[in-house]
Amino acid sequence: MYDWNDLRYFLAVARTGSTLAASRTLGVNQSTVARRIAVLERAVGIKLFDRSQAGYALTNCGLELMAAAERVEVEARAFADQARAIGRRVSGVIRVTTNEGLANGVMAPALTAFRRLHPEVRVDLVVDERRLDLARGAADVALRTGARPTEAGLVGRRLKPVAWAAYCSRKYVERHGRPTSVEALGQHAVVGADGPIAVLPGWTWLRRVAPDAEVVATSSSVTNLISAVKSGLGIAVLPCFLADSDPSLVRCFGPIEGAQSDLWLLTRENLRDVPHVRAFIDFLASHVASMRHVLSGKAASRQA
Incomplete structure (x- = not known):
């Protein structure tokens, strides 16, 4: 069985008339061209070229095979073109x-x-x-808050940080007033965080600066915390981009210095150049950049 790759040498010699000219076309040594032609002739059992000092001339058998070799060349190029097109296609599933x-x-x-x-x-x-x-394939892309990732095999972008502030409901302000400083939190009811979210900067900051504040309830759900604050249960430290969008919440003070969350967009190193993953990462990074005023807490906030 012949090596399909040898058809490149066959076509180059047939078109240029010599192994020297073919070697220049293919970017290889002349001896390599001559050797591959000889190997091809042995494999197919046919003499393809007449050799002379003037160069290489196709035999009758070589002439008959020329068209077939060119069809293989066309199909090989079509295969490569289609493969490149598939590689560029933005389609697939991202977790x-x-x-x-x-x-x-x-x-x-x-x-x-x-x-x-x-x-x-x-x-x-x-x-x-x-x-x-992510390194074990649990997901393809992650949008995370926190410190710089240290896991092996991950690449990421640091996006705009997330600001935090203290919030309560209008109902709460009507009944208990609105604290306007960290020191005033000691006279108010606080709704705290529990579970995995308790390590986020806003709540770790609150425990550090107001250890004596009365915690009347905790929750492991950000959505539930916001609902608790909206109901008038107490005051909570929340990400500005979530709380500022809710008309029933009032910002007491903030954004809080030292309570920002770094925001990271991460993927595995072997996925970053996959077209649909790259398209998603680039788009999400741009989308987050467009939200910089909201994420930084600089968008208009409501106060009682």
Whole structure:
């Protein structure tokens, strides 16, 4: 059986008339061309060229095979072109993980816009306060808050940080007033965090600066915490991009210095250049950048 790759040498010699000219066309040594032609002739059992000092001339058998070799060449190029087109196609499935707050406040509107641009890409969103192991394939892309990732095999972008502030409801202000400083928190009821979300900067800051504040309830769900604050139960430290969008909440003070969350967009190193993953990462990074005033807490906030 002959090596299909040897047809390149056959066509180059047939078109140029010599192994020297063919070697220049192919970017290889002349001896390599001569050797591959000899190997091809032995493999097919036919003499393809007459050799002379003037060069290589196709035999009658070589002439008969020329058209077939050119058809193989055309199909090989078509195969390569189609492979490149498939590689450029923005389609496929991406498994994305993030926490509840980012899923609702950032990811949901982003997915709608991304879908309009890339309708052949499906995004499966895994909402979990725990950090899924990207390196082990639990997800393809993660949008996370926290410190710089240290896991091996991950690459990421540091996006705009997330600001936090203290919030309560209008009902609460009517009954108990609005604290306007950290020191005033000691005279107010506080709704705290529990579970995986308790390590986020806003709540770790609150425990550090107001250890004597009365904690009247805790929750492991950001959405439930916001609902508790809206009901008038107490004051909570919340991400500005979530709380500022709710008309029933009032910002007491903030954004709080030292309570920002770094925001990271991560994927595995072997996925970053996959077309549909790259398209999603680039789009989400741009979307987050467009939200910088909201994420930084500089958008208009309501006060009682």
